[in-house]
Amino acid sequence: MKSKKVLVFSGVALLSMFSVSACGAANSQTASSQPQASTAPTKPAASSTSSANATNGGNGAGTSKAVAKASFTMTVETGKMDGKSGWPEYTPANLTLPANADVTITVNSYDDGNAPIPSGDNKVTGTVDGTMTVDGKSVTSIPTKDVAHTITISSIGLNIPIAVKTSSEKYSATEFTFHTPSKPTTLDWQCMAACGSGSSGWQGAMATDGWMKGTFNVQ
Numbered sequence: 001m002k003s004k005k006v007l008v009f010s011g012v013a014l015l016s017m018f019s020v021s022a023c024g025a026a027n028s029q030t031a032s033s034q035p036q037a038s039t040a041p042t043k044p045a046a047s048s049t050s051s052a053n054a055t056n057g058g059n060g061a062g063t064s065k066a067v068a069k070a071s072f073t074m075t076v077e078t079g080k081m082d083g084k085s086g087w088p089e090y091t092p093a094n095l096t097l098p099a100n101a102d103v104t105i106t107v108n109s110y111d112d113g114n115a116p117i118p119s120g121d122n123k124v125t126g127t128v129d130g131t132m133t134v135d136g137k138s139v140t141s142i143p144t145k146d147v148a149h150t151i152t153i154s155s156i157g158l159n160i161p162i163a164v165k166t167s168s169e170k171y172s173a174t175e176f177t178f179h180t181p182s183k184p185t186t187l188d189w190q191c192m193a194a195c196g197s198g199s200s201g202w203q204g205a206m207a208t209d210g211w212m213k214g215t216f217n218v219q
C-alpha cells in the first residue's frame, strides 16, 4: 500500500515538473526572439511606468543612431569564364539596394588584364569614408596601370576602380561602402575602363546592360 502512494505522488510531481518546464521553455523562446530586450527584463517588473520608459528610450536611441546596413557581392568574370570571348561581365550586374543605408559591396574580379581609363578614374570617390579595401588593405586609389574595371555612378559621384588580379591570387577582392540615397531611385552604373570590343574598347560588353553596365535599384 505504501509503495502505491509513493507512486501516485511521484506521478503528480512529474506532471507539475512538466508544466513548469513547458512554461519556462515558452518564456525563453519569447525572450530570445527579441534580442534587443536583453537589458529590459529586470525593469518591466518594477512598474509599468519604468517599463514604458525603457521601451521608449531603447526605440528612440535605435532610430536616431543606427544606420541600416546591407551587403552584396558581385563577381567579374572574364570572357573565357562567361563563354563569350572578349565580353567580361559583372554578375549580377543589377542589384536591389535598400534606401538610406550603408551598403557594402564586395567585388571579386577574376580579370588579370588592365584597360585604359579616363584620367582620374583610378581614384576612389563617393564612399562613406573615402576609402575602399583591396585584398583587405585600405586604399584611396590604385595605380592607373592596375585598373581592370570600375564601378562608376556619376549621378552620386561614386567611383570604384577594380584592380587586376595578381598571378598569385585567384581573384582580386575589392570592398567598398557607400550610403544610398534616402528616397527610391535608380542608379545607373558603368565600367569606365575600356574593356569591351571595337577600336575604342567601348563596344560590346561596355555598351550592353548586364555586362559592364547595369542598375542599382534603390528601394
Ligand SMILES: [Cu+2]
Binding pocket: 088, 148, 149, 150, 191, 192, 193, 194, 195, 196, 212
Ligand atoms: Cu570593364
